[in-house]
Amino acid sequence: MQNNKRVLKGTHFEMGNWACTEGAIAAGCNFAAGYPITPASEVANRLADRLPQVGGTFLQTEDEISAICSAIGASWAGCKAMTVTSGPGISLMQENIGFGVSTETPLVIVDVQRFGPSTGVPSVGLAGDIVQVARGSHGDYQIIALCPESPQEMFDLTIRAFNLAETYRVPVFLMADGFIGHMREQIVIPEADQIEIKQRKIAEPAESVLDRQDFLDVNVAPMPVFGRGLKAHVTSSCHDEHGMRNLSDPAVMHRYAIRPIEKICTHRDDIIQVQADCADAQIALVTYGTVSRSARAAARLARKEGLKIGTLRLLTCWPFPDKEIRQVAEQVDDMLVLENNMGQLYPYIKAEAAHACHVSFLGPQTLGQIHDPEFIFSHIKELIA
Amino acid sequence: MSQTDLTIAGVGGQGSILAGVILGSAAVTYDDKYATQTQAYSSELRGGFAATWVIISDEPIEFPRVTHPDVLVAQAQDSINRFGEMLKPGGILICDSDMVQEVPQTIERQFRVAATSIARNRLQAPVTANMVMLGALCNVTQVVSRTALEKAIAKAVPKGKEQINLEAFNLGFEQVKNM
Numbered sequence: 001m002q003n004n005k006r007v008l009k010g011t012h013f014e015m016g017n018w019a020c021t022e023g024a025i026a027a028g029c030n031f032a033a034g035y036p037i038t039p040a041s042e043v044a045n046r047l048a049d050r051l052p053q054v055g056g057t058f059l060q061t062e063d064e065i066s067a068i069c070s071a072i073g074a075s076w077a078g079c080k081a082m083t084v085t086s087g088p089g090i091s092l093m094q095e096n097i098g099f100g101v102s103t104e105t106p107l108v109i110v111d112v113q114r115f116g117p118s119t120g121v122p123s124v125g126l127a128g129d130i131v132q133v134a135r136g137s138h139g140d141y142q143i144i145a146l147c148p149e150s151p152q153e154m155f156d157l158t159i160r161a162f163n164l165a166e167t168y169r170v171p172v173f174l175m176a177d178g179f180i181g182h183m184r185e186q187i188v189i190p191e192a193d194q195i196e197i198k199q200r201k202i203a204e205p206a207e208s209v210l211d212r213q214d215f216l217d218v219n220v221a222p223m224p225v226f227g228r229g230l231k232a233h234v235t236s237s238c239h240d241e242h243g244m245r246n247l248s249d250p251a252v253m254h255r256y257a258i259r260p261i262e263k264i265c266t267h268r269d270d271i272i273q274v275q276a277d278c279a280d281a282q283i284a285l286v287t288y289g290t291v292s293r294s295a296r297a298a299a300r301l302a303r304k305e306g307l308k309i310g311t312l313r314l315l316t317c318w319p320f321p322d323k324e325i326r327q328v329a330e331q332v333d334d335m336l337v338l339e340n341n342m343g344q345l346y347p348y349i350k351a352e353a354a355h356a357c358h359v360s361f362l363g364p365q366t367l368g369q370i371h372d373p374e375f376i377f378s379h380i381k382e383l384i385a
Numbered sequence: 386m387s388q389t390d391l392t393i394a395g396v397g398g399q400g401s402i403l404a405g406v407i408l409g410s411a412a413v414t415y416d417d418k419y420a421t422q423t424q425a426y427s428s429e430l431r432g433g434f435a436a437t438w439v440i441i442s443d444e445p446i447e448f449p450r451v452t453h454p455d456v457l458v459a460q461a462q463d464s465i466n467r468f469g470e471m472l473k474p475g476g477i478l479i480c481d482s483d484m485v486q487e488v489p490q491t492i493e494r495q496f497r498v499a500a501t502s503i504a505r506n507r508l509q510a511p512v513t514a515n516m517v518m519l520g521a522l523c524n525v526t527q528v529v530s531r532t533a534l535e536k537a538i539a540k541a542v543p544k545g546k547e548q549i550n551l552e553a554f555n556l557g558f559e560q561v562k563n564m
Contacts, residue, residue, distance in 0.1 A: 013406075013413040013420065123425070183449060184406060184422040186413045290449075297448035373448050 006054050007192040016151035016180040017042035019187045020110055021050060023158030024082055026195055029108070030056035031074035031081040033067040035089065038122035039178035040112035043084040064089035068096045068109070075105050076234065078202075078225040080162055082108040086178075087116050087129045090136070097171055098137035101260060102236040104215055106165040106200055106223070109133075110158070110174045112181040115368050124368040125177030127289050127340045133173045134318045140257055142264035144271055145173040145318040147288040151185045157315070163198040164271060168263060169220055175317065177340070179290050179370065202228070209233050209242045216241045216259035218266050264319050273315040274324045281310025283334040283380060286325070286349055288314040291338050291370050298376035309380060317345065322352045329353035334383060337361045340370055387443045389528045390451040392468050393518075394436035395460030395484075397429055400515035404458070405437030407519065407537045408529060412441045414540075415533035421449045434463055441528050456526055458518055460500070462486055479521050479561075481514060496525055498560050504553055513553035520557025531558070 007026045012018075020043050024032070032051060034044040048058040057074075061067040067083045074081040085093065090111050100107050115121035116128045133145050144164050146157045154176055161172040201222040206212040214224045214232055221241075224232035233243035238256045246252040264271065277299075278284050285295040292313040302309040312328045312335075314321050329335060335353050337346045337360070346361045353359045362379050364371045391408070395401035402424045409420035421440045427433030438451035453473045459465045459480040469489050472478060477494045483501035500517035504510055516538060523534050538554055539547045 011413065013410040013422075179423065179449075182424065184409055184420075185446075185449075186419065293447050293449055300447065370450060372450070372452055 007189060007195065009189050009191055012187045012189065013184055014151065014187055015042060015182055015184050016148070016154040016176060017112065017182065018046060019151045019155040020084075020158045020174065020176065020181075021046040022187075022189060023155040024108070024162065025050050025054055026155075026189070026192070027080065027159040027162035028197055029080045029082055029162060030054070031059075031071065031079035032056070032083065033059040033061050033070035033074070034084045035061055035064050035067050037086045037089050039114055039125065039181045040084050040086045040089075040110065042181070043110060043112065047084070064092040065096065068093040068100070071107055072096065072100055072103070072105050075107050076226050078227060080106070080166065082110065084110040084112070086112050086114045086122075088119060090129050090132060094132070094136045097133075097143070098139055098141065099236045100171040101137070101141045101143065103234055104169040104221070104223070104260060105171065106169050107171045108158070108161045108165050108174065109171055110176065113175065113177040115178075121368065123178055123182070125179035125181070125290065125340070126368050127175070127177060127291070127344065130175060130288070130317060130341070131344045133175065140261065142261045143171055143173065143318055144168070144264065144316070145175050147175045147315060147317050148180060149290055149292045149313075150180060151183055151187050154180060155187055155189065159195060163196065166198045166200040167220070168267065168271070169200065169223055170260070170264065173318075175289060177290055203230055203232070205230055209244065213241045214243045215239060216255055218259060218262045220263060268319045271316060271319060272321045272324065274321050275313040275315065276310070276324070276328055278310030278312060278328050278331055280308055281332050282308040283336060283383065284310045284312050284328050284332045285376070286312045286314070286328075286335055286337045287339070288317050288345070289340070291340050291364075294371040294373055294376060295338055297373035298371070298380070301373055301377045302380055307380065307384070320348055325349055325352040326356070329356040329359075332357050335359045336380070336383065338371055338376065340364055340368070342367070388446070389441050389456065389526065390454045391439045391441070391456040391458065391528070392436060392451055392454040392471070393439065393458040393460075394434070394464030394468055395515075396431075396463060397426060397433045397435045398431040399435070399460045400512065401435050401458075401460055402426065402437045403541065404515040404519050405439045407534070407541050408522075409439050409441070410541065411529045411533040411537035415536050416530055418443060418529070419446050421446045423449065434467065436464070436468065456522070456528070458522055459485055460514070460518060465489070477525060479518065479525060481518060496521060496561050496564055498557060500557065503556050503560070507556060508549055508553055510549055510553070513550055516550045516553035517557035517560070520554040520559075521561045523554075524558045524561050
């Protein structure tokens with residue numbers, strides 16, 4: 001694979017969806033499957049164009065269920081695999097998101113979120129899936145979800161999503177939205193050797209799967225990918241460390257459910273990223289995704305008038321940045337949570353912060369249109385008065 | 386911080402959004418500025434509303450929405466009806482006088498350019514009316530340099546159509562010289 005085709009070094013003025021595709025290719029993605037949906041189609045379109053140029057494969061499937069299943073299969077064949085869709089597609093994928101979690105499959109799922117519920121408005125962005133990606137499949141589990149705020153971050157965080165998926169053998173979501181997916185801005189792509197790329201650990205051959213730990217290691221078991229002469233057993237039903245199905249031993253059931261959760265939680269400090277700009281702040285504006293840009297502009301307006309306003313931005317929404325939120329809550333008098341929805345993460349944030357400060361929520365004036373900084377600023381003035 | 390917020394609007398098929406993409410691309414690629422471009426359009430292939438919002442700045446852009454533009458480029462009456470009231474006090478309106486009949490009296494700084502008839506009669510290419518408007522915009526606002534825009538146009542239009550689009554741009558540029 002030639003680096004000059006894989007990494008389009010330079011400054012570009014392109015859509016967030018373009019940047020996401022280039023991030024995937026730069027990260028080494030060599031298989032993608034998808035079904036077209038606004039506002040995510042440009043990612044699939046460009047992947048269909050770009051993947052063959054770097055020796056990869058794009059598969060347009062008959063629906064989103066088939067898309068995620070194809071991507072899971074490709075990942076088990078050793079590919080760096082992804083799928084891309086919007087909210088309605090995520091709803092269809094939920095059953096197999098659980099399959100990916102259960103079988104500890106590295107996988108990137110790009111969600112260019114749109115206005116719902118249901119078919120809603122295809123071209124308008126809304127942070128409507130932020131809880132469903134973490135809690136939408138049945139059972140108890142943890143996933144990773146990253147929240148970009150710009151086309152540049154759709155490049156950077158797509159690479160990070162692949163690296164986290166490979167490192168922790170887990171589905172990783174990139175939670176973009178229709179607004180930044182379709183927004184054009186400058187995108188700076190560095191030299192290939194400036195981009196850090198992670199590869200999964202692969203299992204060594206053994207006489208029997210019973211001589212090997214393929215699953216349920218808190219520090220991530222090497223993956224017994226297919227097609228390399230390894231005998232392996234993979235099932236989404238309850239299984240032990242060797243992948244052998246076990247529906248009778250409660251101790252195995254316990255480990256089957258909690259080890260993948262512990263795997264994420266143990267490494268949460270490596271996974272979770274936040275940006276806190278809260279020194280001396282009385283009020284912290286807490287955001288994720290596109291709304292973060294409104295919050296920073298509002299904080300700048302408020303500081304010009306001498307108000308001590310800070311910002312806390314969650315680049316990682318899942319696993320939930322509980323410790324980081326508590327730390328800021330203990331420094332400030334007020335937390336104002338801003339989301340482009342009616343308060344999906346708000347209860348989670350409030351649960352971590354309400355012991356230390358007053359916590360409230362502000363949605364946008366018009367749902368789907370990110371908050372006007374002036375609107376946030378006038379709300380801050382009311383909060384202080 | 387120098388920042389200009391623009392709205393370019395028309396009806397589907399007039400190329401308003403392409404004009405916005407070219408403007409942003411010129412700023413970022415050739416003028417070393419920052420730009421953000423967003424858009425909205427109805428689902429009709431032609432005749433529905435279409436608009437693009439472009440922010441051009443010397444510094445990274447925080448809030449990416451245009452709520453009250455400094456400049457409104459209107460390629461249709463519908464664009465004035467939809468976005469005229471949002472123009473900042475003292476803001477500039479550049480409109481295609483072939484397509485716009487009524488302009489609110491409150492907008493003082495107006496530039497009327499017969500973009501569609503210039504494109505049709507002088508270039509026999511009415512589709513280049515958006516480039517005529519870009520030329521006028523460039524001369525009136527100087528938000529992006531003329532050279533940058535010319536390079537961005539040549540890069541964005543289909544191969545073999547560079548010259549006619551650059552001519553349209555030049556005609557628009559000249560049109561507002563003595564206004």
